[in-house]
Every structure is written in structure tokens, then in C-alpha cells.
Amino acid sequence: MTAPQPSLRRRLHGMFFKLPLMITCTEFETFILAYLEDDLPPRQKSVFEFHLKVCRECRDYLAAYRASLELAKGALGQDRDHLDDDVPEDLVKAVLAARNA
């Protein structure tokens, strides 16, 4: 897929992110996991956080990325609680019978 052609404002944005000690949005993307797991060395972490301050798109993206993970964990957690209370007695008996066989 060809990347869309950027507007002048976005081209300037892109040039700004290529200055020394800056990262582009694509580089930011590759650091997200390490940042969230606190695996970035201090210098890289501050470069990452600076990008986060100046780039609205990446800031919005990361907030939604975190929120979606929280939503997924919450939904799966509710499902797990429901399943925990819903074990068929037949299954318990089958396991016990196999153990005693």
C-alpha cells in the first residue's frame, strides 16, 4: 500500500521529527511496547516522551491503545468470573472418575 501524500503542514511536521534527538511517528510506533513495559533506556525514554508531548496523533493513539487494552482485559475478566461459577458437575465427576480408574 502506498503511503498517502502529506499536506504541507504534515510535511513540516515530518521534517521537525527528523531533527537530531527527535523520532518520527513510525519510530515512535516501534518503541511503544518497550515504553509500556518500562524497557527503554533513560535517554530513549525521554526522546519517546518528548515526541508524545509534541505529536497530537501519537498522543491520541497511545491513549486509545491503552484504553482498548483495559477494555479487553475488563471484558475477558468479566467472562472469566462468569465461567468460574459455571462448571458442569458432569465434568468434575468425569475428572474424578478418570483419576480413580
Add this chain to the structure above:
Amino acid sequence: MQMRSRSETGSDQQPDRDMISDLKRGDGPSTDRFVRENIGWMLASARRIVRDRSLAEDCVQAAFMNVFKNLDGFKGQSSLRTWMHRIVINQALMTLRARNRLQEKSIDDLLPVFDASDCRLEDPWVTLENPESLLVQSQTTQTVLSLINGMPDIYRIVLLLRDIEELSTSEVAEMLELSESNVKVRLHRARSGLKKLLEPFLRGQDL
């Protein structure tokens, strides 16, 4: 329920040692209690992976048989529950593999997009709903679960094992026979895909 897989040593494991010796002795009431205490979370873990109630029940039965058969091999390097957790997950993964469900499928359509200047294309977020408030509606939970279940298996499984079952990257790599860096790449892609799938909820739009 927290399912930490880090090693637990010392006096915390005395109840495990007592239970193992009861199980090895074939103590009926202890075995009954052991099965009832663990079968719920094992079934939930298996079902999340195989996405089928009946297959999950088969996995749990097979996992219990493995647990009973290998009690002598349990060295106490982790808690009994952590050890059983790995057994049931491995069993569920074997079931998926047997059905060729762990094949590569693209998730590219769900990944973020950048322009030719390497700038991210992301519509402004006027609203970002609170996930906790969204989950008050049971319909939301069901739709979220069905969207997660629709993800390509290899990404869904990495997401489940790392973020829900709380296994470490190295454990997931070992279970899925992938390198650790590959697990990390897949995890990030899975989370990015998840963000795209759940975006309408988080923007407060109707699905």
C-alpha cells in the same frame, strides 16, 4: 484472579506440598477438593484459547490427567497452580494446533497508518470513553469478546497469554515456539489491532 507465573519459593509452598502428598496417596476427599478448587479457572483459561465450551472441557480433562500423571515430576520451582496453568494452556494450544488454527493470517488492515513523511494518520479523538463505564453494559462485554475472538489466532493467542494469562514473554515464546522478539512484535500488532477493533466503542459510537 491473578495468575502470576513467577517462581514462588519457601513456606508459601507448604500447602502445595501437603496437597501433592495427599494426591499421591490417592486421598479421596483431598482429590475432590483439589479438582473443584481448580477446575473453574482451568476451564476459563482453556475456553478463552479454544473458543469452544466442549473442546475446553476436553482440554481440562486431559490437563488434569497430565497433572495427576506428572505429580512426581513437579519440582516446586513454581506454585502448583502456576504449573497447572502451563499444563492447561499447553493442552489448549495443542488442540488449536491440531485444528490448524495457529496458521499465519494477516492483521495488516488493523495496523496504524503513516503518510509519506512518516507521520501518523489518526483522526482526532474528541471523546475517549472510560473502559470501566463501558463495561457496565453486558452487551458491550459480549461484543468486545466477539471482536477479540475474531482476531487471527496467532495474534489473539499472544495477546491472551501475555495480557490476560499474564505469562512472561519468554514463557509465551517457549509455548508458541517463537523467538522472544517475534512474540513482542506480535503482541504489539495484536494490541494495535485491538485498538482499531475497539475504536468505535472508545469513541462513543454505536457498533
